[in-house]
Amino acid sequence: MKIRERILVFGGLALFFFAVTYAFWQEGEAKKIPTPVAKGPGENCVESREYMRENHMLLLNKWRHSSVRDGERIHVTPDGREFEKSLNTCFECHGSRGFCINCHTYAGAKPNCYGCHHEM
Amino acid sequence: MKKAVMPLIMVVLLAFVPYVAVQFAGLGFLFGVIIPYVAIVVFIGGFIYRVVDWARSPVPFRIPTTCGQEKSLDWIKPNRLESPSNFWEATGRVLSEVLFFRSLFRNTKAELHNGPKLAYGSSKWLWLAGLAFHWSMLVVVLRHYRFFIAKVPGFVQLLEDVDGFLDITLPALYVTDVILLAAVTFLVIRRFQDVKVRLISLPADYFPLFMILAIALVGVLMRYIVKVDVMSVKDLMVNLVHFNLALPEGIGALFYVHLFLVCVLAMYFPFSKLMHMGGIFMSPTRNLANNSREKRHVNPWNPDSKFRTYAEYEDEFREKMKKANLPVEKK
Ligand code: HEM
Numbered sequence: 001m002k003i004r005e006r007i008l009v010f011g012g013l014a015l016f017f018f019a020v021t022y023a024f025w026q027e028g029e030a031k032k033i034p035t036p037v038a039k040g041p042g043e044n045c046v047e048s049r050e051y052m053r054e055n056h057m058l059l060l061n062k063w064r065h066s067s068v069r070d071g072e073r074i075h076v077t078p079d080g081r082e083f084e085k086s087l088n089t090c091f092e093c094h095g096s097r098g099f100c101i102n103c104h105t106y107a108g109a110k111p112n113c114y115g116c117h118h119e120m
Numbered sequence: 121m122k123k124a125v126m127p128l129i130m131v132v133l134l135a136f137v138p139y140v141a142v143q144f145a146g147l148g149f150l151f152g153v154i155i156p157y158v159a160i161v162v163f164i165g166g167f168i169y170r171v172v173d174w175a176r177s178p179v180p181f182r183i184p185t186t187c188g189q190e191k192s193l194d195w196i197k198p199n200r201l202e203s204p205s206n207f208w209e210a211t212g213r214v215l216s217e218v219l220f221f222r223s224l225f226r227n228t229k230a231e232l233h234n235g236p237k238l239a240y241g242s243s244k245w246l247w248l249a250g251l252a253f254h255w256s257m258l259v260v261v262l263r264h265y266r267f268f269i270a271k272v273p274g275f276v277q278l279l280e281d282v283d284g285f286l287d288i289t290l291p292a293l294y295v296t297d298v299i300l301l302a303a304v305t306f307l308v309i310r311r312f313q314d315v316k317v318r319l320i321s322l323p324a325d326y327f328p329l330f331m332i333l334a335i336a337l338v339g340v341l342m343r344y345i346v347k348v349d350v351m352s353v354k355d356l357m358v359n360l361v362h363f364n365l366a367l368p369e370g371i372g373a374l375f376y377v378h379l380f381l382v383c384v385l386a387m388y389f390p391f392s393k394l395m396h397m398g399g400i401f402m403s404p405t406r407n408l409a410n411n412s413r414e415k416r417h418v419n420p421w422n423p424d425s426k427f428r429t430y431a432e433y434e435d436e437f438r439e440k441m442k443k444a445n446l447p448v449e450k451k
Binding site for chain 1 (some may be wrong): 160172356
């Protein structure tokens with residue numbers, strides 16, 4: 001191989017290697033999922049923790065839809081507890097927007113709630 | 121048909137293995153930690169091996185495929201891209217191939233009509249679907265860096281924002297997801313639909329298509345329908361890239377299906393047609409300058425042989441040639 005070909009081939013391979021292992025060179029640790037800071041009594045949430053971790057966005061979306069469009073502002077859980085459909089209801093136990101932002105920044109998922117809603 | 125069914129069965133089986141193993145046999149560590157490490161080593165090692173192997177193969181002759189005027193005399197206009205005459209022009213040609221699939225744009229179709237008449241026509245769909253598929257797959261893969269890097273890099277966030285700009289569905293629909301699925305589906309149907317293409321299609325053509333389709337379908341399923349806990353997935357991935365062998369609890373089995381199919385694809389990659397990713401840069405028919413009129417390229421393993429040049433020939437026979445009225449170069 002001529003010297004220029006050598007540089008091209010190994011330069012290209014180095015580029016490939018760097019692109020594939022890009023994440024390996026980055027700083028940072030895996031984050032421990034922050035335990036929900038619930039002010040109310042323990043298992044007080046509208047759904048189980050497992051459900052909320054994966055599906056909270058769907059629940060909030062449903063709340064928005066049914067309260068704004070259909071005027072149904074009260075959420076009734078399967079075991080009969082009633083909640084007002086409002087971010088403020090969440091914040092009663094979960095503090096503030098900071099509770100959302102924490103994980104959302106880590107996961108690189110931007111919630112668009114706060115385009116309209118503001119913190120108390 | 122069998123050529124397509126076997127790969128399909130293989131992909132379905134491969135998808136079931138991690139699902140059963142994680143859900144019922146508790147083999148999360150194998151599928152979440154060990155196999156991904158093996159896969160990345162095989163992928164990188166295999167890829168480098170293949171490229172180095174190509175690089176070591178001798179290319180004694182200039183064999184670029186051209187379809188334009190070669191550079192020759194000053195007053196003949198050369199076609200710099202179609203018949204590159206130096207390194208930079210050849211680079212331009214390779215890049216236009218890699219980035220825009222330039223030669224595929226020339227794709228034509230041949231049809232037999234009543235008569236019988238053979239008709240050739242323009243056929244850009246393969247080019248369009250191929251380009252759409254490759255670019256959206258690149259964006260999808262780059263966007264995945266958000267699972268591997270603790271602090272999501274700016275360019276990944278930018279890609280996400282642009283990709284999700286429609287802001288419909290929850291979480292926001294990525295345009296590239298739609299394009300990727302549509303384009304791969306087209307590429308599969310293309311192989312079924314035309315008899316000639318069906319005839320030359322092999323299991324090795326269907327398998328990667330089905331694998332990519334399955335990976336994308338499971339990914340889309342996870343994002344929009346059957347949610348997985350993205351936080352734990354990210355913990356796992358960030359742990360892996362820092363060689364911290366801890367498996368977080370509670371990741372849905374569907375994720376392991378996605379990950380395992382990706383690992384199989386990565387290990388299959390260096391030994392399959394997918395190596396065209398490296399091969400396109402290494403093809404002598406594409407990356408050589410067409411300059412054999414300008415430069416003499418000597419085959420390096422030519423035996424030493426004694427050549428007789430015309431000048432020597434003329435030196436020996438000049439007088440006789442003059443007598444016979446043959447033209448000579450030196451008087
Ligand atoms: C060839 C490589 C891969 C392809 C083509 C692929 C494709 C996809 C696609 C099309 C989606 C739908 C959502 C989106 O576009 O982001 C997705 C989602 C996802 N992928 Fe992949 N993927 C690949 C590799 C991986 C790897 C290595 C991981 C390991 C972390 C992974 C984890 C995920 C997760 C967790 C989701 C769900 C995202 C969410 O819920 O927002 N993928 N994948």
